[in-house]
Amino acid sequence: MTVSAINVSITYQGDGVTTLFAFPFPVINPTDIIIFISTGTDVILGNPATYQVFLNPPVAPNPTPVGGSVLYPVVGGGVPVPVGQTITIYRQQTTVQETSFANQSVLYQTVIEQTFDFVTMLTQQLQEVTDRCIQGSPIDPAMAQLPPAAVRANMFLAFDSMGNPMPAAGVVLGNVVISPAMVPVVTAATVQVAATALGIGTPAFGLQFGVSAPGNLDQNIQLVHVATDTILDTFDHMSRIICDVTLNITLPKVSTLWNGWGVWINSRSHVVNVIPDAGDSIDPLAMGEALVMEAAGGDTTIFIQTDGGGVWFF
Template structure:
């Protein structure tokens, strides 16, 4: 150490770096008196390193450098801390020499100790400067054993029991926290133990809106398939008992839109030849693209353009779909008349039949 005393500036006696696996030299800007005054820590270890590095700069006001033999690993914390022993290193004799360098060195040590104590206090739990008087002293070991560190209504540190008065957790969480192992905790939570299915699901990386599905022994997460479909169908004019019915069509078209289980179907039937002599029963339009759900009492009917039907006293013709059926029935209604089915005898043979309209109904789920 040189004859000039160390000059202790206003500097923190601690510095921290992160290693990159290459750097070996790490500087410190606070002065130390001897190499032993510097503690070197790697990672989160509370025990300082005792070897594997050298220190330069002891006795210099500007600090120094720690050089490692092996570079600290990438991301490994490197902490350099001044830790001067709190002891007196000088003794002044009665009527002896009172050298300035000796008293300066002693005052420098006292200042260094004050700085490291200030650093330790600043990194500890303490009351705010604006708080009223209180205590953060731990209760005796016997009072705090098996309890949690908490604060009472005045903000003072206490040993708090989980649950109960002044609880830090709910009663339910108290029963969970006292479980001795994972199996007991699962029982308290009513949770399913980890299994192959849960591991497979946890390994998925779904996007927002994806559906979780299980098929062929595997779990997948994928966007939902479109629930809307469109298509065509072929409407067919017939009767409950077709007999010798013969039909030729000038127009025979049908389209549908299905959204979920709801189906909106259109149809166009125009006959070019139509004859029957043994047909009987209600008139039907067969060939619906989807059978009606068994959960509906009546299918919804829409407007119908019609011709070739002879039912005196009735002015309207509607389509009707029964629960579970795959065809439409034709019904007639009129002022003061109850709705009734249109039967084969009310559609004259050799006439021209026109049925153009649409129907909405709920289909069997796919």
């Protein structure tokens, strides 16, 4: 015969009544049939003592039976598959070859044909398993191997910049995987606690949560009094620097900031040198040249801001 059926399994929805389930694919031995019961949350391999397999008789001259049925459950083997659950009938052959051809012996057509049937069905079985595996595209290069089990233990499957599988740290919350860094945010008891964990609850970032009223996200201007030379950093964004004496204020390197980063500087009638990084400039001054806030100008306030392109504007 030719093995024309490509499937190796069939699934039925339970109705709480039906106990006899047909399958259309060829099977050589009843023991090649196994069943799975799916409850929706678990998959259970059926105990052979709870079901019985019936094969259709082979149709001459074909030696291999095609199709049959499974009785589940047998008497005393449980209850019919209930509504909401499924039964899957699966052909699983043992991967052994038990046919032997003796030298100069008679070769029976049925034996040869059934041997080919067995090999074909075994190939289908392997193909079915392969079809359920994660596979790369045919145009992809060979994937890199995963590291040893000890390295990937308690990790999650991820992919690197080349598309190769790699282990990655993560935390499961419910049915969602998140990065360890986000655990304090996701598990926060309130939105305000989550905002604080993200940093937007800290006034130094120019934003504060729930200060003017519960649930409000407010723009904040932090007042910072300085009495010594001061080097500003990213967290000084939107702050108001109050200079209580003559001093130097060194600006951050623009390449570490973003378009729109800015800060207020109040001289309070002192001489204040606002110094950019050597590779930046304060428009319209030369690169690296300091902006001098003169004492003669009185109590002066400037707002100095960068476009992120190496230039400061005030």
